[in-house]
Amino acid sequence: MSMGIPGFRFSGIASGIRESRLDLALAVADAPAVAAGVFTRNLVRAAPVEVAEQRIRSGQAQAILANSGCANACTGHPGLRATLDSTAAVAQALSIRPAQVLPASTGVIGEVLPAERIAEHAAELVAALSPEGHRQFAEAILTTDRFAKVARVPIQGGAAVLGIAKGAGMIHPDVGLDRPHATMLCFLFTDATVERDVLQQALVHAADDTFNSVSVDGDTSTNDVVFALASGAAHGSVNPKALTTALTQVCEELARAMVTDGEGAMRVAQIVVSGLPTAEQARAVARTIATSVLVKTAMHGCDPNWGRIFAAAGRSGVPFDPARASISIGGRTIVRDGLGLGAEAEQRARQVMATASYTIEVALGTGPGEAQYVTCDLGAEYIRINAGYRT
Amino acid sequence: MSMGIPGFRFSGIASGIRESRLDLALAVADAPAVAAGVFTRNLVRAAPVEVAEQRIRSGQAQAILANSGCANACTGHPGLRATLDSTAAVAQALSIRPAQVLPASTGVIGEVLPAERIAEHAAELVAALSPEGHRQFAEAILTTDRFAKVARVPIQGGAAVLGIAKGAGMIHPDVGLDRPHATMLCFLFTDATVERDVLQQALVHAADDTFNSVSVDGDTSTNDVVFALASGAAHGSVNPKALTTALTQVCEELARAMVTDGEGAMRVAQIVVSGLPTAEQARAVARTIATSVLVKTAMHGCDPNWGRIFAAAGRSGVPFDPARASISIGGRTIVRDGLGLGAEAEQRARQVMATASYTIEVALGTGPGEAQYVTCDLGAEYIRINAGYRT
Numbered sequence: 001m002s003m004g005i006p007g008f009r010f011s012g013i014a015s016g017i018r019e020s021r022l023d024l025a026l027a028v029a030d031a032p033a034v035a036a037g038v039f040t041r042n043l044v045r046a047a048p049v050e051v052a053e054q055r056i057r058s059g060q061a062q063a064i065l066a067n068s069g070c071a072n073a074c075t076g077h078p079g080l081r082a083t084l085d086s087t088a089a090v091a092q093a094l095s096i097r098p099a100q101v102l103p104a105s106t107g108v109i110g111e112v113l114p115a116e117r118i119a120e121h122a123a124e125l126v127a128a129l130s131p132e133g134h135r136q137f138a139e140a141i142l143t144t145d146r147f148a149k150v151a152r153v154p155i156q157g158g159a160a161v162l163g164i165a166k167g168a169g170m171i172h173p174d175v176g177l178d179r180p181h182a183t184m185l186c187f188l189f190t191d192a193t194v195e196r197d198v199l200q201q202a203l204v205h206a207a208d209d210t211f212n213s214v215s216v217d218g219d220t221s222t223n224d225v226v227f228a229l230a231s232g233a234a235h236g237s238v239n240p241k242a243l244t245t246a247l248t249q250v251c252e253e254l255a256r257a258m259v260t261d262g263e264g265a266m267r268v269a270q271i272v273v274s275g276l277p278t279a280e281q282a283r284a285v286a287r288t289i290a291t292s293v294l295v296k297t298a299m300h301g302c303d304p305n306w307g308r309i310f311a312a313a314g315r316s317g318v319p320f321d322p323a324r325a326s327i328s329i330g331g332r333t334i335v336r337d338g339l340g341l342g343a344e345a346e347q348r349a350r351q352v353m354a355t356a357s358y359t360i361e362v363a364l365g366t367g368p369g370e371a372q373y374v375t376c377d378l379g380a381e382y383i384r385i386n387a388g389y390r391t
Numbered sequence: 392m393s394m395g396i397p398g399f400r401f402s403g404i405a406s407g408i409r410e411s412r413l414d415l416a417l418a419v420a421d422a423p424a425v426a427a428g429v430f431t432r433n434l435v436r437a438a439p440v441e442v443a444e445q446r447i448r449s450g451q452a453q454a455i456l457a458n459s460g461c462a463n464a465c466t467g468h469p470g471l472r473a474t475l476d477s478t479a480a481v482a483q484a485l486s487i488r489p490a491q492v493l494p495a496s497t498g499v500i501g502e503v504l505p506a507e508r509i510a511e512h513a514a515e516l517v518a519a520l521s522p523e524g525h526r527q528f529a530e531a532i533l534t535t536d537r538f539a540k541v542a543r544v545p546i547q548g549g550a551a552v553l554g555i556a557k558g559a560g561m562i563h564p565d566v567g568l569d570r571p572h573a574t575m576l577c578f579l580f581t582d583a584t585v586e587r588d589v590l591q592q593a594l595v596h597a598a599d600d601t602f603n604s605v606s607v608d609g610d611t612s613t614n615d616v617v618f619a620l621a622s623g624a625a626h627g628s629v630n631p632k633a634l635t636t637a638l639t640q641v642c643e644e645l646a647r648a649m650v651t652d653g654e655g656a657m658r659v660a661q662i663v664v665s666g667l668p669t670a671e672q673a674r675a676v677a678r679t680i681a682t683s684v685l686v687k688t689a690m691h692g693c694d695p696n697w698g699r700i701f702a703a704a705g706r707s708g709v710p711f712d713p714a715r716a717s718i719s720i721g722g723r724t725i726v727r728d729g730l731g732l733g734a735e736a737e738q739r740a741r742q743v744m745a746t747a748s749y750t751i752e753v754a755l756g757t758g759p760g761e762a763q764y765v766t767c768d769l770g771a772e773y774i775r776i777n778a779g780y781r782t
Binding site: 041042043044045071073074075076109110217218219220221222292293294297298300301303306307308310311312313314315319320322323335337338339340378379380382383384386387 | 433464702
C-alpha cells in the first residue's frame with residue numbers, strides 16, 4: 001500500500017512521548033476539507049474526544065494531530081488545556097486556525113498530554129509531511145498493535161478512500177507503560193467531492209456495520225474516534241451510495257485487522273445470526289455470542305462446544321424457539337432443530353476450528369433479520385498482557 | 392456443619408453417571424412441604440428446569456432429585472422423557488406421587504439423562520436417606536467445584552434455614568467430560584411454618600440480592616435453579632421479615648462461596664456502587680464493572696488500574712458526572728472528583744489488591760441509589776479449564 005490519496009500529506013515522527021519510537025502523527029489537507037466523525041459513546045471521554053467533537057461540528061477540518069503513548073483521558077482541566085495547546089502549536093506551524101485541527105490520543109490514561117514536547121516538535125512534524133507519509137502516520141499511532149493497519153479502496157465512478165487505523169478491537173493496552181489503556185482510532189481520507197451531510201451519513205453507516213460489529217473483549221474505550229476527511233481533489237460529485245460502499249469496505253478491512261491483531265488472538269470467527277424477525281434482534285444475539293467468555297475460550301481450544309453458543313443466544317434477551325435452532329461452523333452443521341448431531345459432525349467442525357478464520361452460523365427461525373459480528377478467541381496470552389505485570 | 396434440619400432427610404450415592412464418585416442426590420421431607428422456586432431466565436432451558444417449574448406451581452413438593460454429570464439440556468423429547476421417568480422411579484421407591492419430586496441436573500449438555508441407571512439405583516438412594524445426609528447430598532451435586540457448599544442460619548424467633556449449593560458463579564464446566572457445562576444449583580430447606588406466597592416472595596428477594604449479584608464470567612446457564620422447601624416442623628408461624636433475612640444470609644454465604652470457587656480464581660472483590668438516583672442504576676454500573684474482562688484481568692495482576700473501572704462505569708448506559716466520581720479500593724481512595732490521586736495512593740491500593748478479598752467502592756454522586764456485586768479475578772487457569780483441552 002504505497003499510494004497516498006490526492007489532496008493530503010502525512011507525517012509521523014518520534015517526539016519522545018514514548019521511548020525511541022514514532023509517537024506523533026499529522027495529516028494535512030491542502031485546503032480545508034469536508035469533515036465528519038463518530039465518537040465513543042462511553043460517558044467517560046478523553047479531552048481530545050471532546051475537543052474534536054466540538055470542532056467537527058463546523059463540517060470542516062484541515063488537519064488531524066494524533067499521538068500514541070498518552071490517552072489524555074481523565075485528566076480534567078489540565079488535560080483539556082494540553083489538547084488545546086498542542087493543536088494550537090501545530091496549527092501555528094501550518095499557518096491555519098487551531099479550530100481546523102482535530103486531535104486524537106491513545107495510550108496511558110490518567111496522565112496529561114505533554115503539550116510542550118509536542119509544541120517543540122511541531123516544526124519537525126510539519127517539515128516531514130509528504131503525500132506518501134501515511135506509512136509513518138500509521139506507525140506513529142500504534143500502541144501494542146503487532147502490525148500497522150492501512151486500507152485503500154476505489155470509489156465506483158472515480159476517487160478513492162484511504163483508511164488508517166490502530167487498535168485490537170476495543171482494547172489494546174500498552175504493557176510497558178504504567179497505565180495500560182485501550183483505544184480504537186481510525187482516520188479516513190478521500191479525494192471525493194462530497195457534502196458534509198452525505199459524508200457524515202456514509203460514515204455512520206460504515207462504522208455501524210464494521211467497527212460497531214467487532215469485539216475483542218467487549219470493553220469500550222474512552223478515546224475511540226473515527227474521522228473522515230474529503231479533499232475534493234477528484235472533481236465531480238460522488239455518488240453517495242458508491243461512497244458508502246467504499247467507506248464500508250475500508251472500515252471492514254480495518255476492523256477485521258483489529259480483531260486479527262487482538263491480544264493473544266489466534267483465530268477470528270464471523271458470527272452470522274439469521275432467521276429472526278429483525279436485523280436488530282439478530283445483532284443482539286450475535287453480540288452476546290461474540291462477547292461470551294465461554295464461547296471465546298472454546299474457540300481458543302478449537303472445541304465445537306455448541307452448548308455455550310446456544311446458551312449465549314438464550315440469554316441475549318431476544319425471543320426465539322430453541323427447537324428450531326440450528327448451528328453450523330464453517331458450513332458443518334452440528335445442531336439441527338435444537339438437537340446436537342453427534343460426535344462425527346462435531347469432529348468435522350473441530351477441523352474447521354483449527355484454522356485461523358471461520359464462520360459460526362446460528363439460524364433461529366425463518367425471519368428475514370440477519371446480522372454479523374466478528375470476534376476472536378480468548379487465550380492465556382491475553383491474560384498475560386492484561387493482568388498488567390509491569391516491567 | 393454437621394446439623395441437618397428438622398423434617399428432612401438426605402442422601403448422596405454413586406450411581407455411575409460419573410466415574411467412581413457421588414453423582415445422585417435426594418432430599419425428602421417427612422410430609423409434603425411448602426415449595427417455592429426461581430429458575431434460569433435463559434431461553435434455552437434444560438428438561439429438569441421445565442418439569443420442576445411446572446410441578447412447583449402447586450406450591451408443594453416432597454422431594455428433590457438432583458444429579459451431576461449430565462445436564463439433560465438441549466435433549467428434546469427423549470430428555471423430557473428421561474426426567475419424567477427418573478423422578479417417577481424415585482417417587483415409586485418413596486411411595487409418593489411423581490409430581491411431588493422436583494428434578495435438577497448439572498453436567499454434560501446435549502446428552503440425555505440415563506434414566507434407567509437412576510431407576511436401578513432408586514432403592515439404594517432411598518435406603519441411604521438420613522437426617523445427617525446433607526453432606527453426601529452436597530458432594531453428589533458438585534462438578535469441578537473445589538469444595539462443597541453448605542450454610543446454615545437460624546431464623547430469629549425460632550427455626551432455621553439449611554442451604555446446599557454447587558457452582559462457581561454461572562459457569563463451572565467439567566473438563567474431564569466431552570461436553571463441559573455450567574450450572575448453579577441451590578437448595579434451601581427450612582423447618583419454618585410458612586405460607587407458599589410468603590416463601591416465594593422471600594426467595595425471590597433473597598436470590599435477587601445474592602445469586603443475581605455475583606458473576607464469574609457473565610454467562611447464564613441453561614440449568615440454574617434455586618428451590619426452597621419448608622417442612623413446618625418448627626410450629627408457630629414464622630415472621631416473614633425474619634425468614635427473608637435468614638434466606639438472604641444463607642444465599643449470600645453460598646453465592647460468595649461460588650465466586651471464591653470460580654475457576655482459577657485467586658481473589659474476590661465486592662463492587663460497591665453508590666451515589667446514583669436509584670439502586671437499579673447502581674446495580675447496572677456494578678454489573679458492568681463486575682463482568683469487565685479488563686477489570687477482572689487487572690484484579691488478577693493486583694493492578695489498581697482505575698481507568699478500566701472508570702471506563703466500564705462509563706459504558707454501562709447509566710448517566711453520571713465523571714467529574715464527581717471517586718474510586719477507592721479497600722478504603723484507599725485512588726480517584727477523587729474524576730482525577731487520579733497519583734502513585735502513592737495507588738501503591739496503597741495495590742497492597743490491598745494482593746489480599747484474597749477486598750472491596751472496590753465507586754461513588755458517582757450524592758443520590759441514595761446503592762448496589763453491590765461480587766466478582767473474581769480472571770486468570771490463565773480459567774482459560775486452561777475453559778479452553779477445553781481434553782484428555
